[in-house]
Amino acid sequence: QVQxxxxxxxxxxxxxxxxxxxxxxxxxxxxxxxxxxxxAPGKQRELVASLTSGGIANYADTVKGRFTISRDNAKNxxxxxxxxxxxxxxxxxxxxxxxxxxxxxxTQVTVSS
Numbered sequence: 001q002v003q004x005x006x007x008x009x010x011x012x013x014x015x016x017x018x019x020x021x022x023x024x025x026x027x028x029x030x031x032x033x034x035x036x037x038x039x040a041p042g043k044q045r046e047l048v049a050s051l052t053s054g055g056i057a058n059y060a061d062t063v064k065g066r067f068t069i070s071r072d073n074a075k076n077x078x079x080x081x082x083x084x085x086x087x088x089x090x091x092x093x094x095x096x097x098x099x100x101x102x103x104x105x106x107t108q109v110t111v112s113s
Contacts, residue, residue, distance in 0.1 A: 001026055001027075002024055002025065002026045002027035002029075002097065002100070002102045003024070003025045003026060003102075004022055004023070004024050004095050004096070004097070004102055004103060004104035004105075005022065005023050005025075005104060005105070006020060006021065006022045006093065006094065006095055006104040006105065006106060006107040007020070007021050007022075007023075007107060008020040008021050008107060009093060009107030009108045009109045010108075010109070010110070011110045011111075011112065012085055012109075012110070012111055012112070013111070013112050014085060014086055014087055014111055014112065014113050015084060015085065016085050016111070017081070017082060017083045017084075017085065018082045018085065018109060019079060019080070019081050019082070020036065020079065020080040020082070020093055020095075020107060020109075021077055021078075021079055022034070022036075022077065022078045022079075022080075022095030022104055023075070023076055023077045024076040024077070024078075024097075024102075025076070027097075027100075027102070029073060029076040029097075030053055030073040030076075031053050032053065032097040032098070032099075032100065033050055033051070033052050033053065033097070033098040033099060034050065034051050034069075034071060034078040034095060034096070034097060034098065035047055035048075035049065035050040035051075035095065035096045035097075035098045036048045036049045036050075036069060036078070036080045036093060036094070036095055036096075037093070037094045037095075037096055038089075038091035038092065038093045038094070038109075039091055039092050039094070039106075040088075040090060040091040040092075043091075045094070046060065047060060048060050048063055048067065048080070048093070049063065049067055049068075049069040049080060050069070050098060051069045051070070051071055051078065053073075057069050062088075063082075063089075066082065066083050066084045066085075067080060067081065067082050067083070068080070068081040068083075069081075078095060080093070082109070085109075085111045086111060087111045087112065087113045088111075089109060089111050090109060090110050090111050091108075091109060092106040092107065092108050092109075093106065093107050093108075093109050094106045094107075
């Protein structure tokens with residue numbers, strides 16, 4: 001059984017930065033394609049960024065140039081560095097092992113204008 005635990009969310013002013021972390025316990029973290037998703041109130045969950053075990057990253061157009069996904073396989077952790085945050089980035093952010101059933105519990109990010 002794999003558990004994913006996110007941390008690092010919070011309240012920040014527009015233009016600010018946050019770094020989210022997601023640490024996995026159990027399983028074979030290093031082989032998973034890891035993704036960060038977000039869900040705003042009344043909206044569908046969307047993929048924000050993904051990162052393969054080989055280091056290939058993809059980003060949603062809305063966050064390109066502002067967000068960076070990275071991973072430390074030795075620590076079983078994936079990160080999402082979020083810069084130049086905008087109010088529309090406000091959402092609950094989840095990490096997910098793409099292709100698996102494993103999701104974190106989510107961490108709230110709120111960006112004030």
